[in-house]
Amino acid sequence: MIDLKLLREDPETVRRSQLSRGEDPALVDALLSADASRRAAIAAADTRRAEQKAASKQVGSAAPDDRPALLARAKDLAAAVKAAEAEQSEAERAFNAAYLAISNVVIDGVPAGGEDDYVVLDTVGEPAAIADPKDHLELGESLGLIDMERGAKVSGSRFYFLTGRGALLQLGLLQLAVQVAVHNGFTLMIPPVLVRPEVMGGTGFLGAHAEEIYRVEADDLYLVGTSEVPLAGYHSDEILDLSAGPKRYAGWSSCFRREAGSYGKDTRGIIRVHQFDKVEGFIYCTPAEAEAEHQRLLGWQRQMLALIDVPYRVIDVAAGDLGSSAARKFDCEAWVPTQQTYRELTSTSNCTTFQARRLSTRYRDENGKPQIAATLNGTLGTTRWLVAILENHQRADGSVRVPDALVPYVGTEVLEP
Incomplete structure (x- = not known):
């Protein structure tokens, strides 16, 4: 796998590497998009889990009359967490597929081209x-x-x-x-x-x-x-x-x-x-x-x-x-x-x-x-x-x-x- 820091900070270098290999530079943009989606999905899932945890604490300390509403909200949040985690899993899968599709970044000075261009x-x-x-x-x-x-x-x-x-x-x-x-x-x-x-x-x-x-x-x-x-x-x-x-x-x-x-x-x-x-x-x-x-x-x-x-x-x-x-x-x-x-x-x-x-x-x-x-x-x-x-x-x-x-x-x- 290539260095994600290089991808994020200098995607043009990775694109040039893909071109010199004769491979699709659009894979770089696909990976950048998948990386952004994955990070957004992780953040969203973390937010939902934090909200669910806070709601659970409120249920434990709530007055009896307030508990039904809080329990209902906790149930809704549990469903939201499940959905967010499913989205995170799908984003991780798409990211890994895009990540594995990128070949190593060639070193400066390597000849561009194919088998006969040595x-x-x-x-x-x-x-x-x-x-x-x-x-x-x-x-x-x-x-x-x-x-x-x-x-x-x-x-x-x-x-x-x-x-x-x-x-x-x-x-x-x-x-x-x-x-x-x-x-x-x-x-x-x-x-x-x-x-x-x-x-x-x-x-x-x-x-x-x-x-x-x-x-x-x-x-x-x-x-x-x-x-x-x-x-x-x-x-x-x-x-x-x-x-x-x-x-x-x-x-x-x-x-x-x-x-x-x-x-x-x-x-x-x-x-x-x-x-x-x-x-x-x-x-x-x-x-x-x-x-x-x-x-x-x-x-x-x-x-x-x-x-x-x-x-x-x-x-x-x-x-x-x-x-x-x-x-x-x-x-x-x-x-x-x-x-x-x-x-x-x-x-x-x-x-x-x-x-x-x-x-x-x-x-x-x-x-x-x-x-x-x-x-x-x-x-x-x-x-x-x-x-x-x-x-x-x-x-x-x-x-x-x-x-x-x-x-x-x-x-x-x-x-x-």
């Missing part, structure tokens, strides 16, 4: 000249690393087995991500992958992208698409001690996405699948620290990409391509030789106070007063990285060089047919 901030490394490159699936199958056919037989399309050294390659990548995270002060977490609706909704994933999420209806639980979700819920309804600095967690989990609406797009191989593993960094900090922490997260992602030795670029994602919770997002995209383009490997988002406000996660300021915390998230390693590793390190004979940092985990310097 700004390239940096390009690292030169793509190797590979004659007639094989794609990751052809390499994975010939090297005995990936089995899509049996994955589909067992679970359906977009499922797979990682086999032999393919499994070791992924586990090594994630172990490397854990080492980087722990070395930089993150606490390693293995979180639940099923969460309650209030946690999934609190992180902002039950809005426009709700169709991407698997739901277990019998238990009213959701399978997470990232460990950002349970880590965001970890400190819900708590007041954190941030006096020693940000709290940083690294969550290792399996992740699940329906990939609804993406049929015919990236259907080959493991670029866009229903289940994958990931190490996700998640940070709680004060709002004043959030932008610096965002740059640190990006730095740790760059460190990981250097360790797997692939060419990549960093983009500043346009406002219309941000999730509802993010105020700014940087993506690191690796070069994919067979596609002759860059594809996303990591993203890191500054969610400012949007998620923490929904989940009631606070900290105490220097005066001991509770304030809303800020949250950030960023990928440190995931299954999709195997695509970039295999394609960029392939050799003419069909073998693949294992990046030096992963050799101890895989047990060989070269993957051979």
